Amino acid sequence: MRQKAKELLESGEVKVVIGYGQGSAPFKSTPIFIEKPEDAHKLIWNPTCVNNLTVYLRDACRQGKAAIVVKPCDARSIIELIRENQIERDDVVILAMSCPGVLNLDALAEIDLADVKSVEWHQSGIAIKTNAGETIIPSEKAFASKCLSCELAESPIADKKFGEPIERHPIRSKYADIEELEKMLPKERRAYWARQFARCIRCYACRSVCPGCYCKECFTDKPCQLWVLRSTDVESNWFFHFSRAMHTAGRCIACGECERVCPMGIPLMRLNQKMRKEVREMFGEEAGTNPEAPPTLGTFDLKNDPDPCSE
Numbered sequence: 001m002r003q004k005a006k007e008l009l010e011s012g013e014v015k016v017v018i019g020y021g022q023g024s025a026p027f028k029s030t031p032i033f034i035e036k037p038e039d040a041h042k043l044i045w046n047p048t049c050v051n052n053l054t055v056y057l058r059d060a061c062r063q064g065k066a067a068i069v070v071k072p073c074d075a076r077s078i079i080e081l082i083r084e085n086q087i088e089r090d091d092v093v094i095l096a097m098s099c100p101g102v103l104n105l106d107a108l109a110e111i112d113l114a115d116v117k118s119v120e121w122h123q124s125g126i127a128i129k130t131n132a133g134e135t136i137i138p139s140e141k142a143f144a145s146k147c148l149s150c151e152l153a154e155s156p157i158a159d160k161k162f163g164e165p166i167e168r169h170p171i172r173s174k175y176a177d178i179e180e181l182e183k184m185l186p187k188e189r190r191a192y193w194a195r196q197f198a199r200c201i202r203c204y205a206c207r208s209v210c211p212g213c214y215c216k217e218c219f220t221d222k223p224c225q226l227w228v229l230r231s232t233d234v235e236s237n238w239f240f241h242f243s244r245a246m247h248t249a250g251r252c253i254a255c256g257e258c259e260r261v262c263p264m265g266i267p268l269m270r271l272n273q274k275m276r277k278e279v280r281e282m283f284g285e286e287a288g289t290n291p292e293a294p295p296t297l298g299t300f301d302l303k304n305d306p307d308p309c310s311e
């Protein structure tokens with residue numbers, strides 16, 4: 001992958017390679033933007049490569065053709081960005097990695113973080129090397145929850161693939177987290193979400209990290225709007241979250257980034273997975289699977305969906 005990135009920059013085919021670099025500690029990576037071929041060695045690929053880097057793609061493509069390192073789940077965001085005319089397919093070179101799963105940082109709770117030397121994939125999970133030796137954390141504990149239900153053997157869109165396709169054996173249903181919610185009465189569900197949204201500090205980290213939240217100006221930032229107050233309260237928080245869920249419906253690819261970055265631990269993926277399930281049941285498709293299909297909720301077909309106002 002480093003060699004390919006170097007060649008792309010040397011030939012001038014791309015202006016930048018967006019990838020993962022070493023973070024502030026061995027158990028962290030950070031997004032990096034490589035513009036010089038001699039810097040391609042800074043790219044890394046290991047279980048700490050958690051971020052969905054496609055959130056940077058629109059801005060990068062405005063400066064010229066860009067290459068990007070993606071996991072199979074993140075590649076689905078590229079399909080959505082193409083479908084929604086946010087980027088052109090020809091403006092991006094997709095370097096698609098084979099991915100066994102990414103690190104769930106909570107899995108390191110019992111390890112002295114100052115002592116961690118490296119984090120690597122292991123056949124039964126993730127291997128953490130410390131001064132004291134090697135600890136193998138089993139897959140069901142080591143990997144992010146989205147990885148436990150991952151069905152993607154390889155990237156659904158790519159220019160160059162690295163590594164072999166992964167044989168997947170999901171150990172949980174992708175809708176496992178919403179089964180309990182679906183059993184609740186509407187008033188119980190409402191109370192559940194009111195409790196969750198009461199904790200939201202409206203830092204908007206969930207919005208900033210989402211590749212599907214790409215409006216130039218979010219409606220919540222418009223000075224004249226009165227739906228979402230500047231101060232936090234349950235009603236305004238509620239309005240923000242349900243509007244965001246509606247706006248990302250049909251384009252949310254369940255990368256889990258919004259939930260991962262939430263400082264208040266709000267279970268946003270329950271909302272996202274419910275919306276994905278509804279969209280699948282109503283329209284028969286899931287975001288990020290078909291680059292040729294028109295945007296699910298951005299298409300209006302008068303033949304199949306007649307406008308009663310015109311009658």
Ligand code: SF4
Pocket residue numbers: 071072073074099100101102144146147148150151152
């Ligand atoms: S969901 Fe699948 S592709 Fe995405 S990080 Fe987990 S294992 Fe990798």
Ligand code: SF4
Pocket residue numbers: 199200201202203204205206207258261262263264265266
């Ligand atoms: S990241 Fe969490 S706390 Fe911040 S706005 Fe989103 S839900 Fe609220």
Ligand code: SF4
Pocket residue numbers: 206209210211212213248251252253254255256257258259272
């Ligand atoms: S709403 Fe969350 S899970 Fe869905 S695409 Fe955005 S960041 Fe990813």
